[in-house]
Amino acid sequence: MPTAKKSYSTGAFWFVAPAMIVLLVVGIIPLLFALWTSFQQFILPKVHFKGAFAGIWPIFDAPFVWLSNYRDLLFDESFRDALGRSFLFLIINLPIQVILGLIIALLLHRPGHEWLKNVTRIALVIPMATTFAVVGLIGRLLFNGDFGINNYFWNLFFGHKMEWLADPNLAFVSISIMDCWQWTPFCALVLFSSLTMVPIEIEEAAKLETDRWWHILRKVQLPFLLPGITAILILRTADILKMFDVVFIMTRGGPGAATELISIYIQRIGFRSFEQGMASAQAIVLLIITIILSRLYIRFIYREV
Amino acid sequence: MIRLIRRLALSATCLALTAGIAGAWTLEEAAKPYKGTQISVIFLDRPGYRAIMKMLPDFEKRTGIKVNYEIVPYESTLEKEVRDFSSNGDLTVALVDLVWIGTFADSDYIVSIDDLKKQFPNIFDPNYELSDFFPLLLNAFGTWNGTVYGPPFDNYSGLLFYNKKMLKDAGFDKPPDTWDDLLKVFAPKLTQNGKFAYALQSRRGETQSCDSFMRFIWPWGGSLLDAKFKSNLLSQQSQEGLNFRQQLIKYMPPGIVDFDHIEAVNALAQGQVAMITEWSAFYSTLADPKSSKIVDDLGVAPEPKGPAGRKPALGGFSLAVAKQANDNQKAASWLFIQWATSKDTAKEYVENGGVSGRQSTYKDPELVKKYPFIEPMVESWQQGVPEFRPRFAEWPQLSEIVAEVGTNMMIGSTSIKQGSEEIGKRVEDVLSKAGYYDGKKKLAQ
Numbered sequence: 001m002p003t004a005k006k007s008y009s010t011g012a013f014w015f016v017a018p019a020m021i022v023l024l025v026v027g028i029i030p031l032l033f034a035l036w037t038s039f040q041q042f043i044l045p046k047v048h049f050k051g052a053f054a055g056i057w058p059i060f061d062a063p064f065v066w067l068s069n070y071r072d073l074l075f076d077e078s079f080r081d082a083l084g085r086s087f088l089f090l091i092i093n094l095p096i097q098v099i100l101g102l103i104i105a106l107l108l109h110r111p112g113h114e115w116l117k118n119v120t121r122i123a124l125v126i127p128m129a130t131t132f133a134v135v136g137l138i139g140r141l142l143f144n145g146d147f148g149i150n151n152y153f154w155n156l157f158f159g160h161k162m163e164w165l166a167d168p169n170l171a172f173v174s175i176s177i178m179d180c181w182q183w184t185p186f187c188a189l190v191l192f193s194s195l196t197m198v199p200i201e202i203e204e205a206a207k208l209e210t211d212r213w214w215h216i217l218r219k220v221q222l223p224f225l226l227p228g229i230t231a232i233l234i235l236r237t238a239d240i241l242k243m244f245d246v247v248f249i250m251t252r253g254g255p256g257a258a259t260e261l262i263s264i265y266i267q268r269i270g271f272r273s274f275e276q277g278m279a280s281a282q283a284i285v286l287l288i289i290t291i292i293l294s295r296l297y298i299r300f301i302y303r304e305v
Numbered sequence: 306m307i308r309l310i311r312r313l314a315l316s317a318t319c320l321a322l323t324a325g326i327a328g329a330w331t332l333e334e335a336a337k338p339y340k341g342t343q344i345s346v347i348f349l350d351r352p353g354y355r356a357i358m359k360m361l362p363d364f365e366k367r368t369g370i371k372v373n374y375e376i377v378p379y380e381s382t383l384e385k386e387v388r389d390f391s392s393n394g395d396l397t398v399a400l401v402d403l404v405w406i407g408t409f410a411d412s413d414y415i416v417s418i419d420d421l422k423k424q425f426p427n428i429f430d431p432n433y434e435l436s437d438f439f440p441l442l443l444n445a446f447g448t449w450n451g452t453v454y455g456p457p458f459d460n461y462s463g464l465l466f467y468n469k470k471m472l473k474d475a476g477f478d479k480p481p482d483t484w485d486d487l488l489k490v491f492a493p494k495l496t497q498n499g500k501f502a503y504a505l506q507s508r509r510g511e512t513q514s515c516d517s518f519m520r521f522i523w524p525w526g527g528s529l530l531d532a533k534f535k536s537n538l539l540s541q542q543s544q545e546g547l548n549f550r551q552q553l554i555k556y557m558p559p560g561i562v563d564f565d566h567i568e569a570v571n572a573l574a575q576g577q578v579a580m581i582t583e584w585s586a587f588y589s590t591l592a593d594p595k596s597s598k599i600v601d602d603l604g605v606a607p608e609p610k611g612p613a614g615r616k617p618a619l620g621g622f623s624l625a626v627a628k629q630a631n632d633n634q635k636a637a638s639w640l641f642i643q644w645a646t647s648k649d650t651a652k653e654y655v656e657n658g659g660v661s662g663r664q665s666t667y668k669d670p671e672l673v674k675k676y677p678f679i680e681p682m683v684e685s686w687q688q689g690v691p692e693f694r695p696r697f698a699e700w701p702q703l704s705e706i707v708a709e710v711g712t713n714m715m716i717g718s719t720s721i722k723q724g725s726e727e728i729g730k731r732v733e734d735v736l737s738k739a740g741y742y743d744g745k746k747k748l749a750q
Binding site for chain 2: 044045046047048049058060145146161163164165166167168171251252253254255256257260268271272273274
């Protein structure tokens with residue numbers, strides 16, 4: 001019956017409502033509040049709490065300044081530097097993680113050694129499941145100049161020690177290594193599960209046709225990998241742009257500003273200088289950038305199989 | 306006549322009664338109306354707080370007041386407190402670092418002691434004696450614009466900790482008295498075979514801005530700001546101090562810009578360096594065989610003198626009653642603060658690892674003998690600079706600037722002069738925005 005009218009029973013509404021309410025309270029309202037604050041000169045020790053509108057919307061006596069926070073951040077050199085640093089971090093680390101992840105996934109996909117592969121799969125979950133703060137602390141220990149294990153081996157092979165966290169370039173390398181350590185397994189697992197989606201007959205047929213693995217990868221497996229890769233790109237880009245905990249614990253943005261990624265900078269403005277209005281404006285700009293990047297990934301990389 | 310006698314008798318009884326009441330001020334009695342009140346405070350994971358936590362059950366038993374505390378890392382404390390106070394949260398006691406007093410007082414987060422006294426005259430212990438605190442500490446940690454908000458609670462002075470054996474092996478029987486000696490006489494002899502003369506905690510953050518940067522400004526007669534709140538870093542004295550720090554780096558372990566307190570203390574405790582200048586509170590770590598290899602060789606002295614005298618690092622926390630607390634909580638909070646910093650608890654506090662800010666505590670010869678850090682610390686507190694770090698609300702912003710450029714100076718990616726110019730310019734920007742230059746704000750630091 002093509003003319004049947006679409007109607008939603010109240011039952012359906014009540015099934016969806018809890019999820020919507022949680023999303024509203026946990027996600028949307030704070031986001032709208034940040035947007036609202038970004039138009040104000042909201043300096044935390046100078047504003048006063050004036051009660052809550054409808055019990056959910058806090059009211060403060062901060063002066064409304066329209067777009068001046070956004071104008072100021074355009075001229076803020078430190079903001080641009082930090083953003084540039086975050087992009088550099090993204091451009092270096094994302095390809096490494098995807099490529100290493102793909103190699104691990106392909107190795108896991110090869111037949112044989114079932115028991116070993118099961119152990120590997122479990123081991124791959126461990127870095128992802130580790131709390132960020134702990135990863136940061138592990139990083140501080142690994143890269144410690146005096147008794148860190150990295151320097152122990154470096155000394156063994158090259159006969160001298162490196163100042164991992166005290167040198168601007170090496171500090172950047174150190175936080176990159178920790179990020180790759182934690183998130184390459186994520187890429188590996190996502191790509192591995194994509195590989196299992198390739199129909200076995202097609203793969204076997206392809207193997208009879210050619211013995212070059214990269215042909216199979218490009219012509220047979222890649223189409224199945226693209227949705228996974230898109231997901232990885234979107235998630236990892238968002239994660240790296242808001243990366244905070246590990247870096248804060250390992251280097252606190254130092255030495256100098258060598259590892260001051262954009263989120264570290266925003267935190268500094270928001271919670272050290274207490275310019276919440278400015279920090280909110282910066283966070284909103286960051287959110288917009290992330291959304292644009294995600295749209296681009298979907299547009300240019302994502303293909304349905 | 307009878308009337309007169311009767312009147313006399315009556316007044317005598319009255320007098321006796323009043324005297325009786327005054328003499329009998331007890332914590333138990335004063336706390337009676339507030340039994341069952343819950344108060345909240347933030348503590349740090351440091352010896353002074355562990356000491357008071359150990360003593361808390363006694364207070365709770367005597368008063369019936371429940372003290373809820375949350376242990377927070379220092380670096381997140383300010384953020385947490387400001388968030389709580391600006392949104393009518395549940396903290397009833399403010400833990401006030403020396404550099405936050407301006408923010409907290411100006412933002413009306415804390416109640417002055419005089420106002421409390423007016424509101425609750427009965428909870429004040431007549432023997433409390435605010436004047437017993439070291440004037441420098443009370444002034445620096447608890448007072449803003451002439452108003453006293455709270456007593457010093459967790460008190461620090463920078464001290465020179467050194468390894469007696471390493472100094473002796475190099476031919477020195479006492480620690481350097483001046484920075485100049487440390488650099489020219491001690492450092493070259495103590496830096497050899499993978500060991501270093503000195504370690505200066507310099508990690509980006511408050512460690513760089515306070516412990517590392519400011520430490521080499523004041524003793525040379527320099528300062529961050531001049532009387533008009535313009536940058537004073539380009540003055541000859543400030544430049545000398547900063548250049549001195551740069552010269553000293555070659556006698557410090559590599560990677561010094563990544564050393565936080567823990568790393569510096571460990572470097573001394575493990576025998577890697579001969580001297581550090583650290584907060585007095587680290588004495589207990591260095592004197593504990595579990596965390597230190599140099600327990601028997603540990604020496605403590607005041608920080609060396611610079612050309613402008615001994616101006617050691619000054620730091621510490623006071624406790625103040627939060628304005629957002631309700632009346633019962635305010636009274637109960639003051640009772641707690643008063644108890645924690647009273648003369649009666651001071652000795653126990655020190656023996657549990659705390660550092661009292663009372664002068665009378667350190668007149669006890671037994672205590673002075675038992676804790677070798679007391680003597681140099683008391684000496685340091687005779688002549689410190691209260692504004693070692695400016696205490697106005699803008700300090701956290703300035704601290705970030707100093708920390709960023711200060712580490713850059715140390716690793717040589719900017720010169721001392723360029724760095725000083727950059728800090729000066731950015732600092733003046735912040736202060737100008739805050740309204741210090743157009744007379745909107747009083748020049749108080």
